[in-house]
Amino acid sequence: MKIMKNIMKKTIITAFVALLVFSCTDDFEALNTDPNGLTDEQSQADFTNVGGPFKPIFLNLYRYDPAWHTQLQHNLNADTFCGYMAPPNPFANGANTTNYAFIGFWDQFPWDIPYSSTGVMKNAGLIKIRGEERFPLMYAVAKVLRVLGMHRVTDVYGPIVYSKYGLNPTFSEYDRQEDVYNQFFVELEEAITTLSTDPSNTQFANFDLVYGGNLGQWIKFANTLRLRLAIRISKVAPAKAKIEAEKSLAHPGGLLESNADNFLIQGGATHPLTTFNSSWNDVRMNASMESILVGYNDARGPVLFEESNVTPGQLKGLRGGMPLLPGYSAALDQKEDYVEFSRLGDSYIADRTPTTSIQLMNAAEAYFLKAEAALRGWTGAGDAQANYEMGINTSFAQHEVSGDAPAYISDNTSTAIDYVDPVNSSNNINAVSNITVSWDAGATNEEKLEKIITQKWIAIFPDGQEAWSEYRRTSYPKIFPVVVNNSGGTIDTDLQVRRLPFPNSEISTNPQGVAQARTLLGGADNGGTRLWWDVPGGNF
Template identity: 25%
Template sequence: MKKIRKIMVASFLILVVAASCTGSFDEINTDPDAYTSVPYTNILANVIRRSADQFSDLDIAQWAGYVSEVQYLNDYAGYIPTNNTYGNRWSHCYWGHVQLQDILNRTADAEEASKNMRNVSILLQNYLMFYNVNAFGDMPYFQAFKGSPEDGSILQTPYDKQSDIYPQLLANLKVVADSWSTGLGQDDLGAGDFLFNGDVSLWQKFCNSLRLRIAMRISAVYPASQSIVEEIFNNPGKYPYITESDDNAYFWWQGSGDYYERWYNNFLSRDDDGMADIFIDHLKMMNDPRLSVYAKPARTDGAYRGYENGAANDPVDRHAISRIGAKFREDPAGFTPFYRACENYFIMAEAALNGWNVPMTAAEAYEKAVRLSMEDNEITEAAADAYLSDAGKWDGTYARLYFEEWVALFKQNVEAWSLYRRTGYPTYIHTAKAADGTSPKYPGARSSFNGIHNDVPFRFPYPDNQYQYNKEYVEAAAANIKDHVWGEQLWWDTRTGVH
């Protein structure tokens, strides 16, 4: 199945180019073989592929506490905000939304006949907007796709509050979930479905899983999250969600040319990133069998060793620092994860710990989540058993739950960064001095930007082009933001003592 998807990626991306590019407008009008409109499945293919590209986020792996720079220390290591890649991600979310809206506009008169394609398009639109609001905070949303180029309203759009955007995303996704709950459509998504190879039932599971992710993300500030989580977990017949590793939402790269897996692209030409000390030390302390999958032994002595994230200088011997494991960085046809089954069981465990009505106890859901993560990383059942009966044993605490979720989210770096911003775990990222004034083992996130910040960035910096073309609105939205990425925390980030 994976090989089929990889072949499809290459062939369909060629078709996307063929369908959407031409050197002459006259040729469009006169060539009977030329496309006059892009097939829906090609648009879908391009949005999925470009999302996998933009959201691979090796840089944010540092903010999530997974990796650390070991040479050419740059903006990411010192947490100096730049517009280098963040603006591309912002623009991709809006670009992708517009591409998918083209599908919706063209199928408006055939809603039932195009039920699956329309639902997938709406799902992905909300996936993109969730990514954007989760990374940037307040943003143009309700009026962002209205107006016309002639009056300039597309470029000059008010920013909406996160407290208004998140509930709307949940409402939009529930419309899709309810539509599919009455029966899947009959239309074929085509070969451009690079996530699930045309299996609409998996898109249905992805939709409800995304609802769970969003609801738990904002649960500290949005009481309705509880009813949403309970509704989904207690009605799997109506609202199925991803439960097994075989159903994970992975984008598999084709593995050649311009379509190498993005961390492999980095591996081919750079050696800037080693493993973070906090991640390696945690895995070693826990005797976690995933250590040898996530990381490679140091070249100098075969030991597993990380490096301080945010350090001012390169390590004395960069070859004494572990690198990212081959499974994640050295496979040209590797994967970009959009969603893993284990995440849903971590959400269920947290819900149970909160006292919410869900089908499993916190202990049962936690163990299921850990076993799925072990399976994702090809760890034997015996090794998983040993881990869960020893250091990984459930102890009834949020700390145990959040640390384990952090480990399992490796390579889903924005999600892990969000877990930290929401919960404060892993606590290693921001470590204060002990009560007796002694220094902690880890210095905590230190920024060389003005030397006043003690935490990783709270958000992405707003893109430069917003300050050029939407200056009034972006400056109002950024009024309480300090140094581009600190100051006011996101709506759902309720931590204290970070700045």
């Protein structure tokens, strides 16, 4: 349990970390500094001066190393909030972000990493300076990556520093989330248009950690990303959402179609989840995952997770938001019992050839996006049922269990199961959904959407950030609430957490900017305030 063993050390080095992390107001000189130490003359021939900054962007969209940074960037917030995973260990004496007792040092990492010297904003800025005029195709890819990276940041905090990044020498000015999303759509449109002028160009090949320089694949990805963001704003800005979605659906470059199109960052290092899962024993299956996967007899379950040592032959998750302290209605060895619950599957176990790929989008998601677009009546989306079933088939194929897909798709009886905690029965809870897998043409659009989002939630695992965003937008899939809510009343247990507060690193280095950001938030700077696109009520 690396974090707990080193908490004092990490606290001491917080100041050092702050020196490594560029605040937004410190980037003026950095944006014009070549991190490779090469002169323009030395590097121009092989595009290194433009291509070099791509690698740190790729490796920090979801940080590869050190693993504890990633644990704080994603795992001890979004991965738990969305119902994928849960920690079996009592971090911070049992009161921590996973049960809404926010820890400032933890909660700044989703912000600090994208704005750091190795993050997306600084390095996309370098590419703009060096390549916007001479290498427009490479700069177009950088714009797509900037949107990919920063939509994850705004979907955590709300207002962010974006359009005015690096412009004000006094403080870093924030944009409203609505304005950020509008800028995303402009940048994706520009990038797709530029890439479409010469999709066979190979100048990006030496720097591309996803598609090997295939710009046609980047067009597919950018179109699918635009559709994702259009769907995200469909409740709050339905007219704008329809326009942007239909652009993606009509574009001749297409969307992600097969698992060969999946957006997988080939970073060449072990996935950080392997470290949390195997070496530190800091992450296990969430009870919501067990309820849904086991309830549906889902063949992907034994691929995504291991059998539990507590319940041999079965998958067993644990409730999110437990304090896990001695005296919490359990014996002193409770922690050891929960460590024996289901680990993540073979791809994240150290002695079983763990994956080195970070998945931030797959083709299955594209089909579920199209299924929802069809429900909303958007032109070019196709048939909702056909897309829904294709999404399931594509996901089963990704996990090499295609033979089980037909029976799964036609199952109109299996539902999520009640959760039983074999260590502490006070954590038991009844299932919160009764939907089945099979499509029901006579169901309401709301019922159909619950099916779509539930299957998308399974298919995009382990990207907890995207899963948490979709849960907040739709309230699907229905997942279990935290066992203990330590928010002091700022977060409704049933509604669950909606955002992270603005980070301590920004409050200390950019207090004027944070004060301005709080006026744009539309509520208090706490975990209970909804983001702009997070509109209460039904989805139709």
